[in-house]
Amino acid sequence: MDKLPLRKYFDKIRFVFFTSFIFCLSLLLLNYYMTACDYGVTFLLFNMNDAKQAHMPKPSNSCSGQYIYVYDLASRFNEDLLKGCHSLSKSIDMCPYMSNLGLGPKVSKKSNEKVLLKESFYATNQFSLEVIFHNTLKHYKCLTNDSSLASAIYVPYYAGLDVVQYLWGGFNVSIRDASPKELVKWLAQQPEWKRMWGRDHFMVVGRIGSDFRRRTENNDDWGTKLMLLPEARNMPILSIESGSKENEFSIPYPTYFHPSKDKEVFQWQKKMRKVKRPYLFSFAGAPRPYYNYLSSIIRNEIIKECQSSRSCKLLNCNAGHNYCNDPVHVTKVFQSSVFCLQPPGDSFTRRSTFDSILAGCIPVFFHPESAYNQYLWHLPKNGSSYSVYIPERDVIEKRVTINEKLSKVPKSEVLAMRKEIIRLIPRIIYRYPSSRLESVEDAFDIAVKGILGRIEAIRRNITNVNYTIS
Numbered sequence: 001m002d003k004l005p006l007r008k009y010f011d012k013i014r015f016v017f018f019t020s021f022i023f024c025l026s027l028l029l030l031n032y033y034m035t036a037c038d039y040g041v042t043f044l045l046f047n048m049n050d051a052k053q054a055h056m057p058k059p060s061n062s063c064s065g066q067y068i069y070v071y072d073l074a075s076r077f078n079e080d081l082l083k084g085c086h087s088l089s090k091s092i093d094m095c096p097y098m099s100n101l102g103l104g105p106k107v108s109k110k111s112n113e114k115v116l117l118k119e120s121f122y123a124t125n126q127f128s129l130e131v132i133f134h135n136t137l138k139h140y141k142c143l144t145n146d147s148s149l150a151s152a153i154y155v156p157y158y159a160g161l162d163v164v165q166y167l168w169g170g171f172n173v174s175i176r177d178a179s180p181k182e183l184v185k186w187l188a189q190q191p192e193w194k195r196m197w198g199r200d201h202f203m204v205v206g207r208i209g210s211d212f213r214r215r216t217e218n219n220d221d222w223g224t225k226l227m228l229l230p231e232a233r234n235m236p237i238l239s240i241e242s243g244s245k246e247n248e249f250s251i252p253y254p255t256y257f258h259p260s261k262d263k264e265v266f267q268w269q270k271k272m273r274k275v276k277r278p279y280l281f282s283f284a285g286a287p288r289p290y291y292n293y294l295s296s297i298i299r300n301e302i303i304k305e306c307q308s309s310r311s312c313k314l315l316n317c318n319a320g321h322n323y324c325n326d327p328v329h330v331t332k333v334f335q336s337s338v339f340c341l342q343p344p345g346d347s348f349t350r351r352s353t354f355d356s357i358l359a360g361c362i363p364v365f366f367h368p369e370s371a372y373n374q375y376l377w378h379l380p381k382n383g384s385s386y387s388v389y390i391p392e393r394d395v396i397e398k399r400v401t402i403n404e405k406l407s408k409v410p411k412s413e414v415l416a417m418r419k420e421i422i423r424l425i426p427r428i429i430y431r432y433p434s435s436r437l438e439s440v441e442d443a444f445d446i447a448v449k450g451i452l453g454r455i456e457a458i459r460r461n462i463t464n465v466n467y468t469i470s
Helices: 004-038 079-083 095-102 129-137 159-164 178-188 191-196 230-234 262-274 293-307 327-335 352-358 392-396 402-407 411-428 443-469
Strands: 068-070 152-154 201-204 237-239 248-250 279-285 312-316 337-342 362-365
Touching (some): 095 129, 129 159, 129 201, 129 443, 152 443, 159 178, 178 230, 191 443, 201 443, 262 411, 279 327, 279 402, 293 312, 293 392, 312 327, 327 352, 337 352, 337 402, 352 362, 352 411, 362 411, 411 443
Parallel strands (some): 152 201, 201 237, 279 312, 279 337, 337 362
């Protein structure tokens, strides 16, 4: 009987220890829960019959899968080309166009004529994209100095500025190919290259792809062979006009509009919805030499019909009175028109296509390579949602007149197409390089998303092949 009080004493001690243990454990779990909540972690209940182990999710990272590493190339591949801008082109001085981070001279308020917004318009050269893209990427939110973290690696070579030095003047192929060959040799020696042999690298060139696809060693042939070098064939290359190669992707030509804030985009879209359009269609361009037979004929037919029609506004780009590089003149013509004609020129695509979309003018194409087989990341798959297609043969062989074809488009379709192209405006413009848009994606954002998706798909395929082999 005298042992009973002692037993009660031990029972109380066990209770105190057990209660204290539960209390401390609760505090630990609560502290872990609060920490996890700060990282945005979601707790999941796992069915233990279906899983042998339950793993706690890692803290989320807004840049996961989006990191880009930029090579620090020798200055001769980029900066030296900018410094030598006076001698880049035989026909024009490129230095003014390299100002303002590649956007060119700002359009003065005096010459604006209320056609443009007061801010954000520049006399941007159509071949400046590689400089604009590089300067914008410098302010990309997910840049990294650690290449092992990078999902993609950017090669900042200004191939367009490099090649334009040698397109005219009889330079031999060894001179034209010197920089491209030197570049890929350097790339192949980098440890980053050897991870996927360049498939996670990418480059942006500011000219059309055919300028970099010279197939022979004949000095009379055009351009360099950059895109045909073995190393470059592994690397995704973005250009203003791509070919049929799997590693080539087209992104929009730069327009004149480079907003710094979302509200400037919205103001411009609102302005384009309200503008009056007295002309049924317009064309900004010039005849082409007969060495490009079909382009020459289609343009001659367009100019002839436009000159004979009161429904058409013609902006003649002949050298004697060329206003086609003037942002105010070009935009004013396109703003006054319902449809804007976009025939092929020296190549299938035109910067004018994006100038017309910017002005809320419905583009009219005569060849599928002018847009429908290009710009797959930026423009809708359904070309009829934002444009009209007239086969160039129908015009050349006079099966149809442009005026008659366009005048028969129902008003409801015109309004739907205009609504769509005004919606597309943010997707085809490049913002001011040092700025960041908050609620809209511009052409740069979409291009980066596209290239990251492409590289990730390649990486998954390589992983799956290796897994299958093992």
